Amino acid sequence: MPARAAKAKPAAKKGKAPTARTKAKPAVKAKAHAKAKAPPKARPAPRRATGNKALKAAASRSRGQRRLNVYETDLGKNAANYEPLTPSVFLERAALVYPEKTAVIHGKRSVSYRTFFARCRQLASSLVRMGIKEGDTVAILAPNTPEMLEAHYGVPMSGAVLNAINYRLSAGEIGFILDHGEAKVLLVDREFAGLAKDALARAKVKPKVIDIDDPEYDGAGEPIGGLSYEDFLAGGDPDFAWIKPRDEWQAIALNYTSGTTGNPKGVVYHHRGAYLLALGNLISASIRQHPVYLWSLPMFHCNGWCFTWSISVVAGTHVCLRRVNAQTMFEACEKYGVTHMCGAPIVMSMLVNASDKERKALTQQVEFMTAAAPPPAATLARMEAAGFAVHHVYGLTETYGPAVVNAWHSEWDAHDPETRARIKARQGVRYPVLEDLAVKDPETMQDVPRDGETMGEVFFRGNVVMKGYLKNPKATKEAFAGGWFHSGDLGVWHKDGYIQLKDRSKDIIISGGENISSIEVEDVLMKHPAVNLAAVVGRADEKWGEAPVAFIELKPGKADVTEAEIIAHCRANLAHYKAPKNVIFCDLPKTSTGKIQKFRLRELAAQKAA
Incomplete structure (x- = not known):
């Protein structure tokens, strides 16, 4: 999920924007005329309080009533009727009810829920014996392996906070994260031992390093910690009475934003939010008992959108995928009967552009959940033809991953492919576990009209919003100003309540005083038969202020397409001022989750103009 923008630009509006309601002016009292002196009258009966007096009196009575509420007098929380929520209980239950059900598959390894739960308790026990205490940070640098899954349960079961680190980051960035999170332990997959060693040399903290040696990895890399993960687990108790949180508001995980404007921010998740989002995934994706889930989404990304915990609720099977490419995904889908998977648009691109050698004919439909840029109609059609149903x-990182879903209506199936794609391009409505979602004018904090045209900022409110940013009270205060989480994303509200993103606030291009949505231009570019991936950014322009520049990654065998052809295609499908002024053909820089790094494209666009 994208990180929150630093600050949203004022809402761009079409037509009259909502304004704050003005207060009615008090009635002007007429000047009193001189009165003749009158004899004294009897004191009138006391009048009923009105206005502010009435409100104060009602509030006073209300406070009194609350104190006397019979339902609150002797019915307090106790050990029998209240326990803090934590997603770790999902694994405990799965191991109790389905002990022999396959929990994890990784290459030649296959682990039951009984064994999975025991290993997680061993990890928790070993961490406690090492001296890890409540609130300590345990970091892990690893791909989608069983050890990464075990960390998602074993670390919280020890009372500690899990920090799953993006292994695509630089050593300097990882060193910063280790210091900022004050890591006490670092679990390192052998493939990333060199990266970890470099990061530790830059960091001030000196965490205990534990080496993970995955049998499925036969590449380079030497252990750096002197203690293997399996030896560490062997010293733990498989029957350990794992530590439950005293308060569900306690931190369970620490994740970092992309850091496109300086150092990344540490986003803190609590047990309650992780528990609820895990359930929200199942409800929103209609996942039933015993799914087979393929790990094509990095577990370090928002804790795998909390599917690390979701799958245990329904005693599903985790199929770990160390290398994500078309061949490994198709092979896993065919071999294990995969039912569900998640991924960024780049993952869909891998699947639909797979060669005949890589592609496998699927005997079951695979439910594919995607975020970021909406899938074009052509991509949706090709995904459906390959056996994938796209949702x-x-x-954002700050909402534990997905908190909004394009809840599909069966009557929409009757529409033509282009119309279905247009409907599916909308981000949708709130998850059942998100209490509120709105599109507002960020200046007035008033809702924008539900007309599908007036643009505002998307705001979240509820239990699946982060605790805040670690050691950054200023950023936390700004993010929660007005009692809402400010996403930094700009969008519109349709009359049926569905929201649709138009851009990140920082990605809106203002050219000649007109707002240009980069998403709108990208959608048109993706319809060109030669385009595999596209991104549009603004570049400073002496005449227009900003001008759109398109960056394009072409499909194999399409290298003969020209800049003029691309611009002509856009001008035929867009208002001319929205068409790119320049087109640059290159491999697009991406994050480890497949998100295009537009800040790098802006730098490149500026260099090309110089």
């Missing part, structure tokens, strides 16, 4: 979701 569009939206969220």
Whole structure:
């Protein structure tokens, strides 16, 4: 999920924007005329309080009533009727009810829920014996392996906070994260031992390093910690009475934003939010008992959108995928009967552009959940033809991953492919576990009209919003100003309540005083038969202020397409001022989750103009 923008630009509006309601002016009292002196009258009966006096009196009575509420007098929380929520209980229950059900598959390894739960308790026990205490940070640098899954349960079961680190980051960035999170332990997959060693040399903290040696990895890399993960687990108790949180508001995980404007921010999740979002995934994706879930989404990304915990609720099977490419995904889908998977648009691109050698004919439909840019009609059609049903979701690192879903209506199936794609391009409505979602004018904090045209900022409110940013009270205060989480994303509200993103606030291009949505231009570019991926950014322009520049990654065998052809295609499908002024053909820079790094494209666009 994208990180929150630093600050949203004022809402761009079409037509009259909502304004704050003005207060009615008090009636002007007429000047009193001189009165003749009158004899004294009897004191009138006391009048009923009105206005502010009435409100104060009602509030006083209300406070009194609350104190006397019989339902609150002797019916307090106790150990029998209240326990803090934590997603770790999902694994405990799965192991109790389905002990022999396959929990994890990784290459030649296959682990039952009984064994999975025991290993997680061993990890928790070993961490406690090492001296890890409540609130300590345990970091892990690993791909989608069983050890990464075990960390998602074993670390919280020890009372500690899990920090799953993006292994695509630089050593300097990882060193910053280790210091900022004050890591006490670092679990390192052998493939990333060199990266970890470099990061530790830059960091001030000196965490205990534990080496993970995945049998499925036969590449380079030497252990750096002197203690293997399996030896560490062997010293733990498989029957350990794992530690439950005293308060569900306690931190369970620490994740970092992309850091496109300086150092990344540490986003803190609590047990309650992780528990609820895990359930919200199942409800929103209609996942039933015993799914087979393929790990094509990095577990370090928002804790795998909390599917690390979701799948245990329904005693599903986790199919770990160390290398994500078309061949490994198709092979896993065919071999294990995969039912569900998640991924960024780049993952869909891998699947639909797979060669005949890589592609496998699927005997079952695979439900595919995607976020970020909405899938074009052509991509949706090709995904469906390959056996994948695509579901569009939206969220941010600060909302534990997806918190908005394009809830599909069966009557929409009757529409033609282009119309279905247009409907599916909308981000949708709130998850059942998100209490409120709105599109507002960020200046007035008033809702924008539900007309599908007036643009505002998307705001979240509820239990699946982060605790805040670690050691950054200023950023936390700004993010929660007005009692809402400010996403930094700009969008519109349709009359049926579905929201649709138009851009990140920082990605809106203002050219000649007109707002240009980069998403709108990208959608048109993706319809060109030669385009595999596209991104549009603004570049400073002496005449127009900003001008759109398109960056394009071409499909194999389409290298002969020209800049003029691309611009002509856009001008035929867009208002001319929205068409790119320049087109640059290159491999697009991406994050480890497949998100295009537009800040790098802006730098490149500026260099090309110089």
